[in-house]
Amino acid sequence: MTKRLNELVARAEMLNQDYTLPEVRRWKATTGGLAIGYMPVYVPRELLHSQGVLPVGIVGAGADLEIIRGDAYYQSYICHLPRSTIELGLNGSLDCLDGMLFPATCDVIRNLSGMWKMLFPEKLSRYVDVPQNFDPETGGAFFRAELEELCADLTVRGARAFEPDALRKSIETYNENRKLVRSLYEQRLAEPWRLPTHELYLFLRAGLAMPVEEHTAMLGEYLEETTLCTDRVPMDQARVVLTGSFCEQPPIGLIKTLERSGCYIVDDDFIQIHRWIRSDIPSDGDPFDNLVQAFLADSIASPIRYIDEDVKGQELCDRVRHCEAEGVLFCAPSFCDPALLDQPMAVAAVEAAEIPWTSFKFSENSGQFQVIREQAGTFADSIKLWSGR
Amino acid sequence: MGNSPEGTAVQKDRSQERQKQMIADHFTRLSKAEDLGEKCVYTFVPGNLTELLLSFDIAPVLPEINALQSGMRGKSREYISTAEKLGHSEDVCTYVKCDLGMMKSGNVGPTGERLPPPGLLLLSYTGCFTFLKWFEILKQEYDCPVSMLHVPYQGEGRVTDSMREYVVKQLKEKVIPSLEKLTGKAYDEDRLKELLARSARAEDDLVHVLESAKHRPSPIDAYFGGVYYIGPIFTAFRGTEDAVEYYKELRSEVDERVRLGKGPVTPDGELDKERFRIVVEGPPNWTHFREFWKMFSDEGAVVVASTYTKVGGVYDYGFRHDPDRPLESLAEYCMGCYTNLNIPSRIQMLNRYMKEYEADGLLINSVKSCNSFSAGQLLILREVEKATGRPGGFVESDLVDPRYFSAANIKNRLESYFQMIEQKRGGGA
Numbered sequence: 001m002t003k004r005l006n007e008l009v010a011r012a013e014m015l016n017q018d019y020t021l022p023e024v025r026r027w028k029a030t031t032g033g034l035a036i037g038y039m040p041v042y043v044p045r046e047l048l049h050s051q052g053v054l055p056v057g058i059v060g061a062g063a064d065l066e067i068i069r070g071d072a073y074y075q076s077y078i079c080h081l082p083r084s085t086i087e088l089g090l091n092g093s094l095d096c097l098d099g100m101l102f103p104a105t106c107d108v109i110r111n112l113s114g115m116w117k118m119l120f121p122e123k124l125s126r127y128v129d130v131p132q133n134f135d136p137e138t139g140g141a142f143f144r145a146e147l148e149e150l151c152a153d154l155t156v157r158g159a160r161a162f163e164p165d166a167l168r169k170s171i172e173t174y175n176e177n178r179k180l181v182r183s184l185y186e187q188r189l190a191e192p193w194r195l196p197t198h199e200l201y202l203f204l205r206a207g208l209a210m211p212v213e214e215h216t217a218m219l220g221e222y223l224e225e226t227t228l229c230t231d232r233v234p235m236d237q238a239r240v241v242l243t244g245s246f247c248e249q250p251p252i253g254l255i256k257t258l259e260r261s262g263c264y265i266v267d268d269d270f271i272q273i274h275r276w277i278r279s280d281i282p283s284d285g286d287p288f289d290n291l292v293q294a295f296l297a298d299s300i301a302s303p304i305r306y307i308d309e310d311v312k313g314q315e316l317c318d319r320v321r322h323c324e325a326e327g328v329l330f331c332a333p334s335f336c337d338p339a340l341l342d343q344p345m346a347v348a349a350v351e352a353a354e355i356p357w358t359s360f361k362f363s364e365n366s367g368q369f370q371v372i373r374e375q376a377g378t379f380a381d382s383i384k385l386w387s388g389r
Numbered sequence: 390m391g392n393s394p395e396g397t398a399v400q401k402d403r404s405q406e407r408q409k410q411m412i413a414d415h416f417t418r419l420s421k422a423e424d425l426g427e428k429c430v431y432t433f434v435p436g437n438l439t440e441l442l443l444s445f446d447i448a449p450v451l452p453e454i455n456a457l458q459s460g461m462r463g464k465s466r467e468y469i470s471t472a473e474k475l476g477h478s479e480d481v482c483t484y485v486k487c488d489l490g491m492m493k494s495g496n497v498g499p500t501g502e503r504l505p506p507p508g509l510l511l512l513s514y515t516g517c518f519t520f521l522k523w524f525e526i527l528k529q530e531y532d533c534p535v536s537m538l539h540v541p542y543q544g545e546g547r548v549t550d551s552m553r554e555y556v557v558k559q560l561k562e563k564v565i566p567s568l569e570k571l572t573g574k575a576y577d578e579d580r581l582k583e584l585l586a587r588s589a590r591a592e593d594d595l596v597h598v599l600e601s602a603k604h605r606p607s608p609i610d611a612y613f614g615g616v617y618y619i620g621p622i623f624t625a626f627r628g629t630e631d632a633v634e635y636y637k638e639l640r641s642e643v644d645e646r647v648r649l650g651k652g653p654v655t656p657d658g659e660l661d662k663e664r665f666r667i668v669v670e671g672p673p674n675w676t677h678f679r680e681f682w683k684m685f686s687d688e689g690a691v692v693v694a695s696t697y698t699k700v701g702g703v704y705d706y707g708f709r710h711d712p713d714r715p716l717e718s719l720a721e722y723c724m725g726c727y728t729n730l731n732i733p734s735r736i737q738m739l740n741r742y743m744k745e746y747e748a749d750g751l752l753i754n755s756v757k758s759c760n761s762f763s764a765g766q767l768l769i770l771r772e773v774e775k776a777t778g779r780p781g782g783f784v785e786s787d788l789v790d791p792r793y794f795s796a797a798n799i800k801n802r803l804e805s806y807f808q809m810i811e812q813k814r815g816g817g818a
Contacts (some may be wrong), residue, residue, distance in 0.1 A: 073767050075785060077480070077757045082764070104542070107518045111765040114546055114732025118772060126543025127731070131555075132514060132521070132537060138558045142541070145551035304539055306521055312529065330403075337760060339487065340478040341522035345529060347476055361480075 001232075005225040007157035008218065012202035014250075015209065019093040023210040024056050028096055033158050038101040038125065039085070039093060039109050040247040041304060042276045043128055044291050049212065051159040056097060057208025057273060058101040063251035063365045073115070079335040080363040081248040082112050089120060098157060099124025105247055105304050106338050114181055124157050126150060132306040134223030134296045135206075143292050167287040175280040176211050180219040182275070185267070187223060189323055192264035193234045194226045197242075198255040204271040205249070238380035241325045242268040243346065244332035244339040245314060246302060249363045257369040258329065259328035266323040269302075276300055276372060312342075313349020320355050324344035326383045329376065356383055402641040404472040408620055411635065415448075415625050420502035422448055427573050431507040432526065434701045436515025436540050438564065440584035440628035440710065449625045450504060454521070454572045456500030456531060460675030460789030468494060468792055482519045482758045483790040485526065492530060496809055507533050508571045510563065510618040515519060515540040516700075516728030533745070536567035540723040546734045548724050556720035566600045582712035584628030585719075589709040595622055596704050601643045601689035602693040603746055606663035608646035610653040612692035613682040623701030627710075638668035655686035665807055668742045670696045670735075670769065671754040671762050676788040677794045681786075684800050688807045694742035696735065699727035703738075728761045735765075743777045749810045752782040752803075757793050782806035804812030 001009075015023060024035050035054040038045075045055040061067075061084035070087035100123065102113035115129040129146055131139030151162045160166070164354075181204070188195040202299050205223050207215035242258070246269040258265060281294040299305060301315035320328060327349050332339035343359065350357050358379040360372050401409075429440055431450045442449050459465045460635050468490025469483055475493070491497070498504040512524040512535055528535050538559050541552040565576045598618055602611045608617070618639060646653075646774050652660035656679050667685070669692045674681050682812040685692065702708070703725050711718040723729070730738070739751060751773045753762045770781040784802050787793035 031455055073765075075755055075757075075763060075767070078760065078764055102544075103700045107760040110544070111760075114735075115765050115768050117731070118735055118736070118768060123555040127542060129541045132539035133555075133559055133563070135562070138555065138562060139539070140556075142551055142555035145549070149549070194765060210518060274750070303522070304518075306512075306539075307525065308535075308537065337481060337519055338522070340481050341519065342527070343478065344476040345525060348529065361478075373530060 002225055002228050004221070005229060008222050008225060009199055009202065012206040012218070015203055015206040016062070017064070019061055019088055019347060021056065021093065021096055021209050023080060024054060024213075025096045027054055027211055032100040034154065034157055036099045036101060037097040038155070039103060039105065039112070040233075041103060041105050041272050042064060042130065042295070042299070042303065043103050043293070044147060045212070045273070045275070046167060046170040046174050046281070046291060046301065047151065048154065048159075049173065050167040051151065051162060053154055053159045054211060057271070058085055058088070058094070058100070058245075059205070059208065059249050059271070060364045061088055062249070063253065063367060065365075067098055067365070074195060077335055079248055079333050080365055081333070082108055084364065085112065086115070086119070089116070095124070099126070101126050101128050103128045103132055105131045106336075108337075109247075124153060126153060130295065133309065136293060136296060139140070139294050143295060144288060147288070147292070162209055163282065164287055167281040167291070171281045171283045171287055171290065173216075175283070177216045177219070177278070178274065178277065179208075180216055180223065184219060184223055185275070187226065187265050191234070192237075192239070192266055194229060194232050196259055197265040198252055198259060201252065201255055201270050203275055208271065209268050236384065237262050237325065238327060238383040239264050239266045239325045240327045240329050240380075241266060241316070241323055242329045242331050244251045244330050244336075245270055246272045246339070248333035248336060248364050250333075251364060251366055253289070254308050254362055254366060256370065259372045260316055261373045261377035262384070263329065263376055266325050267319050272302070276302075282369050303338040308356075311349070312345040317349055317353045317355065318344050320350070320353070326378060327356040327358070332359075332361055334363050335362045373387050391451070404635060404642055405639060406619060407714050408617065409628060411621060411631050411809045415808045416498050416500040416502055419448055419450060419498065419504055422505040429505045430509045430511045430526075430568075430571070432511040433513050433515065433517075433520050435514035435517065435625075435728055436538070437623070437701065437721055438511065438513060438538075439625060439633065440570070440588055441489060441560075441564070441719065442511075443584055443628050444577055444581040445568045445574055447568065447572060450507065452488040452527075452623055453484050454624055455491060455498055455504070456484040456789055457675045458497070459487050459491055461678055462499060464491070465676060465678070465789035466791050467603045470667050482523075484758060485519060485787055487789045488523070488681075489526060489530075492527075498603055500591050500740045506531055509533055509567055510535040511567075512537045513540065516537060516542070516726050517725050517759075519761070534567060536564050538723070539562055540729065542699050542722060543730050543734065546731050552724060552774045555719060556723060560716050560719065578715060579725065581715050585710040585712040585715055587630065587633050588628045589603045590634040591622055591627065592702075592704045592709050594640040595619070596639050598636070598643050598696065599694070599705060601647055604647050605654040605747070606650065606668065607659075607691050607693050608643050608651055608653060610655065610682075610685075610692050611698060612669045612695035613655075613678070613685070615692070615695055615698040619701060653691055656683050657686060660686055660689065660691065662689050663691050665750070665810055666691055666693045666746065666748045668692070668694045668739060668746060668748045668751045669754060670739060670751065670766065670784050672756050672759060672788055673701070674756070674794050675789050675794065676787075676791040679801070680718055680796060684803050690807060693746040693748055696727055696738065697739075701726065703727055703730075716740040730758065732765045732769065736769055736776075739769065739773050743773065743779055748779065749814075750780045750782060750806070751777075752784070752806065755783060755785045757787045758790065759787065759788065780806070780809050782809075
């Protein structure tokens with residue numbers, strides 16, 4: 001590991017551990033702009049950026065924050081993410097945010113949008129509905145109207161008014177960021193030992209709470225440094241695709257555990273907003289329409305997105321083939337409706353394609369990984385020893 | 390919703406007998422549908438488009454109703470277990486698992502007759518994310534098309550023009566063509582208008598019945614009794630002459646109870662003394678419905694208003710299906726269902742019920758299966774307590790998974806809750 005790589009990793013680690021969003025506070029102090037939080041999975045960050053707003057991804061608090069008040073708002077059978085988000089809100093960690101956006105991910109995040117209105121009435125709190133009808137004239141028109149309302153709300157709060165050229169530039173800025181994320185994923189696919197997932201994950205997550213331009217520079221440097229690393233050598237590990245963690249994120253210890261148990265994670269759905277739109281969004285023409293069209297026609301297949309004509313689980317099987325993976329890890333958060341209701345259909349698809357799989361659940365504050373380590377280790381061993389691949 | 394819970398005889402009014410017959414006839418119709426070439430569409434209660442389906446002579450099948458009926462009949466444990474053995478998580482909605490388990494066990498409905506397979510899955514995605522996954526799962530099981538109607542959530546507490554246009558457009562471009570294709574019939578707007586006019590008449594009477602609980606004593610229980618009252622209008626009968634007649638009859642029975650100063654009919658007969666007037670938030674537990682009800686009636690507690698009875702449509706705020714704006718009116722109906730309202734609107738509704746129905750307190754029955762209802766209920770409880778100064782109570786159970794009904798625990802909590810109300814009254818005096 002190079003000295004610079006060490007420094008980069010340490011910085012990403014620090015940014016992930018500091019719940020008080022230091023980069024956001026610094027940005028606000030420098031620019032005086034608005035910072036708006038957003039929950040998983042998808043919001044069009046380009047639009048906020050074009051209005052001079054810093055979009056800040058909030059994906060809970062991970063394993064280390066003690067949840068005291070957050071638990072008082074949720075029954076035991078609700079996932080962990082909203083508890084830690086409320087905890088962060090109530091303990092002042094999110095004070096630097098001028099508002100929060102709650103996309104149409106599930107009923108829990110949807111209802112949290114209304115809870116936020118009650119708990120933080122002085123802040124902007126908005127539910128961002130996304131269409132499940134993908135016809136540009138129908139779902140597209142609705143989505144555009146939703147986003148126009150969002151623009152207007154931001155302007156009322158002090159953001160710049162919408163301006164097409166600004167959006168064009170923001171689209172290009174995010175295209176650059178997405179391109180680098182894709183490069184990192186391709187690099188990991190080719191040489192997973194050079195970009196261990198527990199490390200790549202830190203960089204993806206750190207990017208949620210810093211300006212996109214800085215994140216892009218950080219990713220570029222990280223990609224470069226990993227190619228200089230000569231002490232990272234391939235090991236006899238099973239190549240797996242991990243799926244189910246698109247909203248609440250597993251603790252970093254769990255990702256390390258999976259890798260140490262003999263798995264190379266060659267594709268995943270962590271911090272999915274970086275890859276929700278598959279390719280570059282055109283910046284010419286009507287940029288608003290381009291943004292809407294990208295959501296309608298170029299989004300990934302996700303359990304939170306209705307699949308009309310396509311076959312459930314097909315995209316997962318395609319990803320497995322593309323990655324030359326040897327198996328699938330279904331790794332969903334406990335009580336996550338979208339992931340867990342989707343899982344049996346995805347399992348049926350991978351079984352039909354004769355792809356080995358195993359499944360387990362986690363919560364962002366899980367602290368014991370021994371059972372999962374044994375399960376994943378056995379799974380990796382079984383692939384290596386018996387699958388004949 | 391129309392049958393006696395857990396098979397125990399309860400005192401029945403004429404309207405109840407009528408409703409029982411309507412439901413039995415409907416299931417018989419469904420059992421013969423395949424042989425008679427009748428088209429069936431599976432769809433959901435919130436945001437149901439019953440009048441539109443009936444205008445095409447389509448018989449609606451409502452999987453949630455089948456699931457709750459299975460719960461009442463003691464079948465749900467076995468069905469849920471079947472689904473879990475097939476890989477469905479213990480964490481997710483038990484309606485889905487109960488429905489899937491029933492399907493895997495031969496698709497025999499609540500009356501013991503086989504349900505027909507769907508000709509179409511009409512996915513009215515209203516107020517509940519799970520609906521989307523539910524029909525994706527059923528799509529794997531049935532060789533039939535799915536027609537998706539995405540109903541936007543009232544995140545900002547209002548319906549905008551673009552939301553209405555979005556739903557109407559989907560009705561015109563997706564839903565109606567799929568029904569035309571299924572039946573080979575053309576969309577008949579005049580027929581739809583006739584059905585909607587009948588809906589509005591029934592809705593007037595339903596509101597009259599529900600609001601009768603403002604009287605002291607309340608002539609109805611608006612939760613346990615309420616689920617019977619909403620049965621026809623929430624399911625396959627909205628827009629029919631049967632529904633109009635049912636609600637007319639129910640209204641006159643309730644008016645008579647008011648005139649005589651009678652309390653509601655409970656599992657043990659008429660309630661003599663109304664001791665507590667309660668507002669309830671959340672769906673009931675179906676596996677121990679009667680036992681749960683008795684925990685209230687034994688204490689003289691009457692539910693005077695409930696949010697569950699608004700899950701298939703909120704009519705007491707003035708909404709009526711409007712024959713002059715058929716599709717717009719259907720769109721507004723869908724968007725106005727209770728679980729499609731944001732948390733501040735739900736709190737507002739509960740505060741209003743507490744005041745208008747002169748309730749002693751708010752009780753939340755939080756069901757594990759339903760995040761749409763349950764996520765946020767603890768905040769709702771606090772906010773209503775804060776706004777009204779009346780005590781809140783909280784119990785947990787499930788819709789149809791009997792493993793999550795702990796009778797002793799719930800009874801204990803309810804008794805403590807009623808004692809607390811009593812003490813507060815004493816303190817106030």
